[in-house]
Amino acid sequence: MTNSEPPLQTIQVQNIFPTDLPYANNPWKKNVLLIIHDVYQDFNAFPLPYGYLAAMLQKSGYSVEVYCMDVFHYTNEQLEKKLFNSEYDLIGAGFLPARFEETIILLCESVNKHKKNAWFFLGGPGPTPIPEYMLERTKADLVLLGEAEHSLVEVMDAKLGKRKLADIKGIAYVENNEIKVNPRRPVFRGLDSLPWPAWDLFPMESYTKSWKMAGQDIEEKSCSMLTTRGCTDTCTFCYRIEKGLRLRSLPDIIAEMKYLVEKYKITFFQFVDELSTFPRSRVFEFERLLKENNLNVKWVCNSRAPLFDEEVAFSLKRAGCVFVNIGVESVDQEVLDEMNKRCTVDDNIKALQVANKVDIGVGLNFIWGFANDTKETLWKNVEALKTYNRFDQVRTIRPPTPYPGSPLYSEAIKKGILKDPDDFFKKFKNSDLITINFTRYTDEECAQMLFEANKELVLHHFRNTTGDMEEAESIIEGYRRLYFEKDYKFRGARRYDKTSREKSTNANSQKSTIPTTPTVTNIENNNLNQIQKEPALPTSN
């Protein structure tokens, strides 16, 4: 320093971070890192569970960082570099079982290599039903069982020595090389007391612009939201991490929507609830409140056929709903009963007729591959899909997968056709493939039958929409490689294609074929015709 330079001044810096919080004097160090793993697609919906966890941690005074591998397609090597240069108390990731072998195992290896003193936790529907297996297989330190907003905060407390892990309900953990599984927490019913998701931590520009649904314009900004948690039913193919249905209050939902509209300019909401339309009275009240609050937005939601009558459908449409997913699953009563669907074929057909009459987009979800399923039930499903297709998406038929925790998984174990979680993950390759064969046919016969059915559905879709048969053939080729060459990278045929929808609407209005409202009997008759045209099964492997 020379004499000509001004003297250094001591600057009094005010500590803006409350001193009673952990790391109060080190704002660069975070308590918790939440890793949102890649799902290898360009379209990523806002990851709500992480948003809620982050908000709850922040509300409890803990600092959170999120690492969005989904949006930015970060590799595990990039994750390792990040972890190498950082320090956390907790590092966590959640996942669905379908992603376990493909993504989570390697991600866990990377975290375990560089977690330093952090505790590594897993959560979500993947690990919750099988915590012991997951802890052994992944070498994670903890599994959070079920909805984890409260248990995660308590685990963070435990990391700082304020609690004992043994006293925290809803976790499984490793202690002295022994796995401990604590009792579950009671189902949390006070949803309105949860803070709203911590959107500010996430790259909202990416999340609000990327995900496109049927009925959504390309320039519209969207965001996912939860208005309920859980479902009224217990279908055998479904696993949910908590029992029953819980509702948020409508005023709280409206307030959150208004905030998202104002802050992120959201005009399209994806209500990703498993069931959004129960009870009926709530649908009508929601419509009233949206109007009262001048919320002129579009949205999509999920319903059940027995709940989707004309009055409900018109109310949904008036309120801005453009698309409803309905778990039709099958148009065969024995199969519906077998999957404990608690609805009739007539409920399903009426719901599809209502969608056409009210002119509201509908997601037709069908499953084939239960014990009572036959060639005939498969082609009845194909005919129903073709008859009621509104071409909002390319819809195809998948087999049921007995995910751990589901009644179907227990059934497979009981029947001796599945041994344990390890056996499941060895057999599960792709949700369009039969993982466990519950049918009377061989695996090869099932593959051939599903291929022919889905080929028919894909061709039907493109013939009636864009006419782009090259695109159709490309999807069919994807199915062929998946079913017969075990090319597991195939991601299914579903498309959210506005052009297809517009073309189909135009085509249909010219032909005046919508609404077609055939009866169940018509379908059965159509089906009979279809069965005669059905291709023969392969005679050899």
Added chain:
Amino acid sequence: MAKYKIIYDRKNCTGIAVCSMVAEKFWIMNQDDKADLVSSANIGNDIWERIIEEDELKQNLDAARSCPVRVIKIVDEQNKEVE
């Protein structure tokens, strides 16, 4: 005015909670994740009963019909099930 009786088999409740949403004055969720029928009496074997008036029938019928495990039954004065 006719009276009806709700017969609730609590031991087989699986805690789906639908009853507490369609008839919230009558059904509340307990900490053990099963529903409680408000102001009811245990007649043994965890079967609970309560008499209701005609104007209380509709919402409780909604609860009974919505229950996925069908543990709620409503009978009239002749002990005939109302469905």
